Amino acid sequence: MARRGAKNSTGIARLENLQAHDAWAGFVCVRCGMLNTVRIGQKLLAPDDALESCRWSCGKCGFEHGKDSALPDWDNWPGEATAAGSAPAMRFWQGFFRIHTENPSSYWKQCNTCGRVLPFQAFSRHAGWGPLERQMECRSCKGAINAVLNPLRTKEQMQESASRRRVSELLLKGENERMDFADLFKRFGGKCFKTGQKLDIHARETWELDHILPSTWLYPMTKANACLLSKEANQNKKAAWPSHFYTNNELIELARITGADLSLLASREPVVNPEIDVDACVTRYLKVREGGNLQKRVKELRDLLDSRGLSAGLSAANKRLLGHA
Ligand SMILES: [Zn+2]
Numbered sequence: 001m002a003r004r005g006a007k008n009s010t011g012i013a014r015l016e017n018l019q020a021h022d023a024w025a026g027f028v029c030v031r032c033g034m035l036n037t038v039r040i041g042q043k044l045l046a047p048d049d050a051l052e053s054c055r056w057s058c059g060k061c062g063f064e065h066g067k068d069s070a071l072p073d074w075d076n077w078p079g080e081a082t083a084a085g086s087a088p089a090m091r092f093w094q095g096f097f098r099i100h101t102e103n104p105s106s107y108w109k110q111c112n113t114c115g116r117v118l119p120f121q122a123f124s125r126h127a128g129w130g131p132l133e134r135q136m137e138c139r140s141c142k143g144a145i146n147a148v149l150n151p152l153r154t155k156e157q158m159q160e161s162a163s164r165r166r167v168s169e170l171l172l173k174g175e176n177e178r179m180d181f182a183d184l185f186k187r188f189g190g191k192c193f194k195t196g197q198k199l200d201i202h203a204r205e206t207w208e209l210d211h212i213l214p215s216t217w218l219y220p221m222t223k224a225n226a227c228l229l230s231k232e233a234n235q236n237k238k239a240a241w242p243s244h245f246y247t248n249n250e251l252i253e254l255a256r257i258t259g260a261d262l263s264l265l266a267s268r269e270p271v272v273n274p275e276i277d278v279d280a281c282v283t284r285y286l287k288v289r290e291g292g293n294l295q296k297r298v299k300e301l302r303d304l305l306d307s308r309g310l311s312a313g314l315s316a317a318n319k320r321l322l323g324h325a
């Protein structure tokens with residue numbers, strides 16, 4: 001996933017000056033039951049060292065949690081078991097520090113987006129990040145960020161849109177222009193247009209061509225309709241209409257680079273390509289030799305054309321082929 005800087009496309013900002021990789025301990029006060037968190041830092045504690053050195057004070061009642069403290073006067077405990085330095089009390093503190101320090105998953109961490117200090121499990125894994133190897137945002141915030149970047153869609157919607165992309169790409173075969181990648185890189189300054197990440201033209205698996213105006217609205221790939229994106233950014237864009245993915249400033253810049261029609265890019269609702277010769281596309285599509293079920297292909301094509309309001313304009317012959325009366 002693309003790293004977001006202070007200025008990002010989600011509008012959800014990171015908190016500044018927050019040590020997001022630090023480990024914390026979360027503990028419940030043995031006297032008052034208050035949940036406390038204490039910052040540990042970049043180096044995790046060994047349980048025995050924690051027992052020797054830690055004195056954690058409760059933020060509410062001030063009770064000091066450490067091996068030299070007596071336990072509170074619990075009614076169901078005999079007095080001698082709670083006395084400071086007694087064997088039961090020592091064992092209690094040993095277990096207390098083991099609970100909070102034994103495994104990385106015992107620790108807590110601060111979310112750099114909502115600022116809450118939360119248990120280990122509230123963060124998804126990120127190899128190599130800090131002693132806990134967790135993401136900087138908690139899973140709640142990550143969900144909110146992803147919802148902005150990649151609107152939540154049902155599995156059916158995903159399948160439907162994947163099939164539409166495939167059908168429309170077949171429909172547009174023959175309309176697409178051959179791309180000059182060197183020229184594309186030059187025009188976009190060798191960077192992902194969305195994230196600004198530097199891209200390597202030779203590392204073909206790291207970048208993609210965005211169909212700015214999506215193929216599912218029957219826009220072929222042309223020089224004016226191609227945008228250079230990192231693979232991650234294009235995964236978020238997919239078949240989104242440009243104004244649903246790019247900011248207004250980005251749309252203006254994009255039109256400047258590509259020479260595309262800004263009013264079309266900025267239109268709030270998608271518009272079917274008015275220039276496309278749908279009949280020629282359909283005729284070509286039906287001729288494409290593609291393995292698989294012809295009946296299914298015809299149905300997918302009919303669904304796409306119906307959903308875009310294009311069936312009525314077809315020639316009588318193509319209407320018949322697609323089963324329209
Ligand atoms: Zn307390």
Ligand SMILES: [Zn+2]
Binds near residue numbers: 115139141
């Ligand atoms: Zn959060």
